[in-house]
Amino acid sequence: MSTVAYSPPKAEPIPVAGDYGPETRVDYINCAWGVRSWLLTVDHKRIALLYLFAITAMFFLGGAFAVLIRIELLTPKSDLFEPDTYNRMFTMHGIVMTFFFLIPGVPSVLGNFLLPIMLGAKDLAFPKLNLASWYIYILGCLLTLAGIIWGGIDTGWTFYTPYSTRSAHTSVMPVAVGVLVLGFSSILTALNFIVTTHTMRAPGLTWFKLPLFVWSSYATSLVVMLGTPVITTTLVLVAVERFAGVGIFDPKAGGDPVLFQHLFWFYSHPAVYIMILPAMGVISELVTAFSRKTIFGYQFVAFASMAIAVFGFLVWGHHMFVSGQSPYASTIFSLISYVVAIPSAVKVFNWTATLYKGSISWATPMLYAIGFIGLFTIGGLTGLVLASPPVDVHVTDTYFVVAHFHYVMVGGTIMAYMGGLHYWWPKMTGRMYPEGWAKAAALLVFFGFNLTFFPQFLVGYAGMNRRYASYVDEFQVLNVLSTAGASILGFGFLLPFGYFGWSLRYAKAAGPNPWGATGLEWTTESPPPPHNFEVTPTVTLPPYEYATHN
Amino acid sequence: MDEHEHPHVATVGSYVVIFLILVALTVLTVFTALSPLGHWHAPVALGIAVVKATLVFLFFMHLLHSPKLTWLVAGGTFVWLGIMFALTLADYWSRGIVGRYQ
Ligand SMILES: [Cu+2]
Numbered sequence: 001m002s003t004v005a006y007s008p009p010k011a012e013p014i015p016v017a018g019d020y021g022p023e024t025r026v027d028y029i030n031c032a033w034g035v036r037s038w039l040l041t042v043d044h045k046r047i048a049l050l051y052l053f054a055i056t057a058m059f060f061l062g063g064a065f066a067v068l069i070r071i072e073l074l075t076p077k078s079d080l081f082e083p084d085t086y087n088r089m090f091t092m093h094g095i096v097m098t099f100f101f102l103i104p105g106v107p108s109v110l111g112n113f114l115l116p117i118m119l120g121a122k123d124l125a126f127p128k129l130n131l132a133s134w135y136i137y138i139l140g141c142l143l144t145l146a147g148i149i150w151g152g153i154d155t156g157w158t159f160y161t162p163y164s165t166r167s168a169h170t171s172v173m174p175v176a177v178g179v180l181v182l183g184f185s186s187i188l189t190a191l192n193f194i195v196t197t198h199t200m201r202a203p204g205l206t207w208f209k210l211p212l213f214v215w216s217s218y219a220t221s222l223v224v225m226l227g228t229p230v231i232t233t234t235l236v237l238v239a240v241e242r243f244a245g246v247g248i249f250d251p252k253a254g255g256d257p258v259l260f261q262h263l264f265w266f267y268s269h270p271a272v273y274i275m276i277l278p279a280m281g282v283i284s285e286l287v288t289a290f291s292r293k294t295i296f297g298y299q300f301v302a303f304a305s306m307a308i309a310v311f312g313f314l315v316w317g318h319h320m321f322v323s324g325q326s327p328y329a330s331t332i333f334s335l336i337s338y339v340v341a342i343p344s345a346v347k348v349f350n351w352t353a354t355l356y357k358g359s360i361s362w363a364t365p366m367l368y369a370i371g372f373i374g375l376f377t378i379g380g381l382t383g384l385v386l387a388s389p390p391v392d393v394h395v396t397d398t399y400f401v402v403a404h405f406h407y408v409m410v411g412g413t414i415m416a417y418m419g420g421l422h423y424w425w426p427k428m429t430g431r432m433y434p435e436g437w438a439k440a441a442a443l444l445v446f447f448g449f450n451l452t453f454f455p456q457f458l459v460g461y462a463g464m465n466r467r468y469a470s471y472v473d474e475f476q477v478l479n480v481l482s483t484a485g486a487s488i489l490g491f492g493f494l495l496p497f498g499y500f501g502w503s504l505r506y507a508k509a510a511g512p513n514p515w516g517a518t519g520l521e522w523t524t525e526s527p528p529p530p531h532n533f534e535v536t537p538t539v540t541l542p543p544y545e546y547a548t549h550n
Numbered sequence: 551m552d553e554h555e556h557p558h559v560a561t562v563g564s565y566v567v568i569f570l571i572l573v574a575l576t577v578l579t580v581f582t583a584l585s586p587l588g589h590w591h592a593p594v595a596l597g598i599a600v601v602k603a604t605l606v607f608l609f610f611m612h613l614l615h616s617p618k619l620t621w622l623v624a625g626g627t628f629v630w631l632g633i634m635f636a637l638t639l640a641d642y643w644s645r646g647i648v649g650r651y652q
Pocket of ligand 1: 269272315318319
């Protein structure tokens with residue numbers, strides 16, 4: 001048997017360029033050249049890069065809409081856009097960011113690249129299905145872009161009926177079909193992850209030796225598989241009502257608009273966990289690697305992911321406290337919403353306990369991880385405030401809600417995505433990123449983010465409604481602060497775009513394990529060979545065994 | 551791999567029989583739709599639909615001779631469907647009692 005025992009590698013000095021020159025070794029990047037070799041690839045690592053390009057493009061598109069929104073809100077009057085145009089701006093910002101960046105982001109880029117390597121496998125279980133998922137993603141993007149160019153959409157990202165089925169004269173259907181198509185892309189990726197985790201773990205890699213990123217990706221995949229078909233069906237029902245006039249959601253035709261909200265949030269609350277669970281997995285990897293300690297309470301963190309996946313399906317009614325939903329149902333949804341905070345809190349406490357007495361180093365990924373823990377905690381706790389019906393009735397559809405979910409989505413998911421991208425960039429490309437620039441960008445993102453969204457808590461609690469192009473004069477100071485923060489935040493996101501590109505050509509080579517981290521991905525070369533490992537690894541130790549060689 | 555552990559192979563004949571049963575149940579659905587059943591229209595039609603769906607799961611989708619994990623997956627989806635119905639109906643069914651005890 002030509003297998004090597006897996007043992008945690010030691011921290012080693014970063015080699016200078018040339019030590020691991022790409023011309024001396026075949027890796028997944030230099031093994032084939034040309035556009036065809038990329039567009040027809042079935043290598044999960046190459047598909048991850050295809051996703052990285054597509055998702056980055058969508059991120060900057062969604063960001064462009066955000067910039068326009070913040071410029072409009074500099075002044076109380078709607079002077080840059082007509083209110084109708086403004087409605088399109090925030091709708092397209094929400095749709096692009098939610099469905100095209102946040103939901104697929106971490107799984108399809110980091111998950112695609114890392115999951116098979118973390119399992120010691122050559123690829124995902126269904127490589128062709130993996131490539132198909134990317135093409136389906138692109139098809140969804142094109143349909144939505146067509147809708148955006150051809151009239152735009154102004155329903156809000158939630159597509160609420162009866163406006164979306166009866167009144168909206170914008171391109172609701174191309175965008176809705178784009179989102180529907182995108183669901184199939186998510187489902188295929190999730191199916192691939194579940195089957196791969198079940199069937200392709202390396203010898204010795206039992207369930208409780210899996211890295212926590214695998215656990216959280218697995219839990220996310222379950223949520224995707226169970227939830228996505230419902231949004232698909234719901235959007236089909238919207239189409240049926242819009243075109244065939246069948247009364248499903250429209251009360252005039254005998255339907256019920258609140259039914260749409262039930263079906264929509266049955267998927268879209270769990271979708272919050274589709275966005276945050278993989279990010280939590282990233283944080284577990286970063287916190288252990290940069291405090292050089294094993295995770296505090298491994299099984300609790302693993303099961304917390306599963307608990308979030310299950311309980312996340314029982315709370316959707318907290319989006320509907322003012323919809324006409326029965327107050328008895330609201331009470332039940334409110335109570336279960338408090339319960340789902342427990343596993344999230346378990347994770348936050350366990351990361352914090354992991355830091356305790358660790359030898360912490362402040363590399364860029366760790367800055368993002370620490371940022372995540374603080375910002376996600378604020379986002380999560382304000383979620384509890386909103387889960388209380390009496391308070392929620394007061395702040396529904398205000399900027400308090402906007403600030404809350406941006407603390408979770410940007411402060412949580414995007415911080416983790418950026419942290420993970422920096423952490424695994426040397427693995428993906430074989431090159432280090434420039435640490436000084438990256439730290440500067442991370443700090444800009446952190447301060448820019450807080451300056452953008454903290455004022456929104458205040459202005460929202462004071463009563464400023466979301467989704468309006470104009471507001472009363474008293475709110476201007478806080479809005480100017482928010483726009484100022486957004487420009488810092490936007491600059492912080494543009495910087496990595498520049499220095500990551502620079503690093504591909506000019507940065508020093510990374511070597512197999514620049515962080516001295518545990519985990520199978522650090523035992524293979526950077527960038528990995530086409531089939532990830534020269535010999536199939538055998539796993540003998542639990543993950544995060546930093547203690548044994550510290 | 552699972553197919554080799556469960557070498558049961560459905561015959562063409564069994565597929566034809568199941569297909570004919572499904573056709574018969576469809577005819578029955580049309581027949582009951584035209585009968586004077588009053589309140590029983592929806593329960594009867596849904597009951598027939600459940601029988602038909604079960605036949606499709608068990609035979610056409612090979613659930614009958616599949617390993618336990620496949621049953622777990624199929625069962626899980628029904629549990630989740632149940633969650634969707636139960637909590638949605640928790641709203642609709644409790645709307646009527648608002649204000650009743652004031
Ligand atoms: Cu929610």
